[in-house]
Amino acid sequence: MNQFRKTLLGLSTAVCIMGMTAAAQADTLKIGLAGPATGPVAQYGDMQKIGVMAAIEDINKAGGVNGMMLEGVIYDDACDPKQAVAVANKIVNDGIFHVVGHLCSSSTEPASDIYEEEGVLMITAASTSPSITEKGHQMLFRTIGLDSLQGSMAAQYILGSAKPARIAVIHDKQQYGEGLATAVRDQLAEGGLKAIMFEGVTPGDKDFSALIAKLKKEKVDFVYYGGYHPELGLILRQSAEKGFGAQFMGPEGIVNADLAKIAGDASEGVLATAPKSFDQNAVNQARVEAIKAKGEDPTGPFVFTAYAAVEVMTNAMTATKSTDTEKLAAYIRANEAETAIGKVKYDEKGDLMESTFLVYRLHKDGSKSPAQ
Amino acid sequence: MSEFSLYLLQQLINGLTIGSTYALIAIGYTMVYGIIGMINFAHGEIYMIGSYITFIVIAGLMSMGIVSLPIILIIALVVAMFMASTYGWAVERVAYRPLRGTNRLIPLISAIGMSIFLQNAVGISQGFRDVALPPMVTGGWALGNPADFEVTISYMQVIIFAVTFVTMTLLTLFISKSRMGRACRACAEDLGMTNLLGINTNKVIALTFIIGAALAAIAGLLLGLYYGVVNPFVGFIAGLKAFTAAVLGGIGSIPGAVLGGLILGVTEAMTAAFFPSEYKDVVAFGLLITILLFRPSGLLGKPEIEKV
Incomplete structure (x- = not known):
């Protein structure tokens, strides 16, 4: 009896999860946004959020990616490594395969192990610790230079x-x-x-x-x-x-x-x-105005690196006509992309070739x- | 004076300033422990709330166009003490009194819960970021040759010493001379017996929390003005240090809390003065352990007699 109940429970959970992933992939593509929304460095999380949300809005206005509309889902890791692991697991459980984040290097490092294992593509717009890309993760990229x-x-x-x-x-x-x-x-x-x-x-x-x-x-x-x-x-x-x-x-x-x-x-x-102050770039002027119009600050150092992180992902999705993270990672590693922070080109480890400081x-x- | 002795003097002043504020907060821990034998872990949060209220009152008064510094400070002090006392009283009433008489561990857990609750409640209503105040009391005295080494004592540091000293004196007088103070001492000695003798012990305990919270509010005001920054987490670290000071001096003893605070502050400053500053906590807490090994009840504490 007990065994039967367990099986039933397991089955129904599995059905639920499958149902959720199917729904998520129908016509909206969820992009996870992981960073501190609370805690002492929450303002950096805000910068990341402003950039990602602006990028998603612009891309959706232009018709989305491969017919899908993007949706940003915010996860709060409070810049705490323990919470970052919990957030990473939650993102995996929520069936999200594309993440911008995490923000603090100490959060990105443990979270990246989980994403790598589960095949979640992760682009951090703010973590600058060199050790993050030392492990040879294939799913990890940055849109910011190294420490x-x-x-x-x-x-x-x-x-x-x-x-x-x-x-x-x-x-x-x-x-x-x-x-x-x-x-x-x-x-x-x-x-x-x-x-x-x-x-x-x-x-x-x-x-x-x-x-x-x-x-x-x-x-x-x-x-x-x-x-x-x-x-x-x-x-x-x-x-x-x-x-x-x-x-x-x-x-x-x-x-x-x-x-x-x-x-x-x-x-x-x-x-x-x-x-570099990417809000000064000519290509970003309309975006800066749009962010200002919403009453938000476009000048934070991570606003346009976060914007670019979304662009790198969607650019690869358009080029490969896929959301499969293995294909996307391979494409990003092999090709240049034109983004809000200029031309982005990656080395083997997923680090930017050129310094952005x-x-x-x-x-x-x-x-x-x-x-x- | 030589450069070295000037440097030593400067570090001593720094240490005594930090130590005084540890002492002010430590009293709240020690008084509550002395009477009901419980560690009120939410006490650091009351200090943090005192700081926030100070900031809000000062910002409010300045926006109303009041510029006289003494008036601003006095109003801020009164409001902060009143509000923090209300919090102190409410915390006792809601989270501790219903649990009195149960296993000692239960109020302790309740206190930790209260501490986390207050941290997050303040964080959600006021934001988790640092809130800053422009320097209010500026200037000070300088001693020595600027080309060599100059000792500086700011007016704010002097105010901190003075307020701490006056508050301690008043509190000692209150405990030793007044009727209510005598009731406090009686409760500390034997709570059950005092109750039997017709003293409302609930009232005495509530008063202890109110006094402790008022002192924490004074510390909140002084440190808020001194550092000019407050966030919802300042209470946790300050509370931990103050608790250490209380244990070092002998928990339950008011002079012990003062002594413990000053020793902890000076030890930290002197360690940072002659070793890399990351060793500050290592040495300070090493000292705590050493003292407790030789005097388990702290420097001025009475040996613990298990209450039945």
Whole structure:
């Protein structure tokens, strides 16, 4: 009896799942959008959402892909690796085979293993950790350059243009921040500039006075910070209060209007490597206006990389006349695509051939301009 | 003074500032534990709510065109203390009182649940992002030669020391001199007996939660202004540190909470001063374990007598 019940339950579940997949593939194609919708870095998730939704809207207006309308389904991983795994499983269970995301490198990495196994095509618009593509996954691509490129770009700028006398490298002990900070420190050392300090801070901490006093004592005149804006914002604010006036520099994780809100005047002139401002590209002008018309911000660093991620997918779908992820992955790997972020071409690992980063100077009103 | 001693002085000031605020929050843990033997894990969230209310009141007053700093701060303080006390009272009434007298583990789980509930409730209504306030109290004193090493003490740091000191003194006077304070001490000694003697222990316990929440609101205001940033998760980390301070000083003892807070703050600052700052928590919590090994009831705690 018990055995029979189990079989029945199993059968009915199987029928349900089959029914769901069939319905999903009838005339709409669901694109999963995985990233933080809540949590401390939710604003980056918003950028990704703005880009993906704008792309889906534009593509649907132009008649969809292969006769199918696209539909974006949002999944919240809160930038938490554990939640990312749960989200990845949910996406698989929901019968979605095309995902834009995840956002944080530490979420993308565990989720990508699940997608690879289940044959889900995944394009991340924001994860820059080099280790993500090291595993040789076939289903994983990015529309953003690598951390290591960002690190070497920062190191080149420091050695070539900033030329500080005493530099400290600080990070937030996370995969993203520490990875970048290590890359910068090593490349500076190769260029003959030794970092005086290399230290981690605890994410979520509010008091950095001890660290700042130490930087001040060591007479540091340049600080590279690997991490995100909440901690750097406070470090800048407390540095200004304590009369520590070094030049700060960070990765694209600090490029966010909230940095200016937290640090106020102290955020003026901070340097950052960030993806090129794709909202300036001529091809994107109509899209920028459309996003602005909806009352959303088109200037975030991940808006157009996310837009491009959708384009890379749909472009391959149109070319192969299929939604089969194996075919799509093979096509994307072999062919160039024209997207919102320019020509996209992939190497064997699924990384972009060309860097998409530039050094910017941030301003206290939240804007940024290219640094000299 | 030499550069080294100036640097030491600066780190001591930094440590004492952090320590004072740990102490203010730690009192809420220690008072509740002293009386009903329960860890109120939602206490850190009350601190976070105090910070949010401060921010909302300040933003509201500034948009109404009130610019006088003392008036803004006093109104914010009163409103924050009142609102946070209401939360403290409500949390006790809803989540702990119905569970009193059951297994000790049950109110503890209820407290953790309350903590997560408040974090997310505030996050959903106010957003999960950092909310920032422009610096309100700026400036300070500087000591030493700027070319060498300059010690800075901001007015805000001085305010934090002063407010913490005054609050502690008032609280100690209240506990030792007033009628209600005596009732508190009686409850701490033997809750059942105090009840038999005709003191409304429910009222005393509710008052303990209200006082603890009011102190957490003061800490919320001070730290909100000092750091200028609040998010729904600040209560969790601050609460953890304050709880550690309370245990270090001897949970249940009010002077112990103050001492524990200051020791924890100074240890953190001094570790960050002479070792890479990632060792800050390693050393601070290593110290906690060491002290507990030799004095299991904390620095000023009385040895635990199992209540029947």
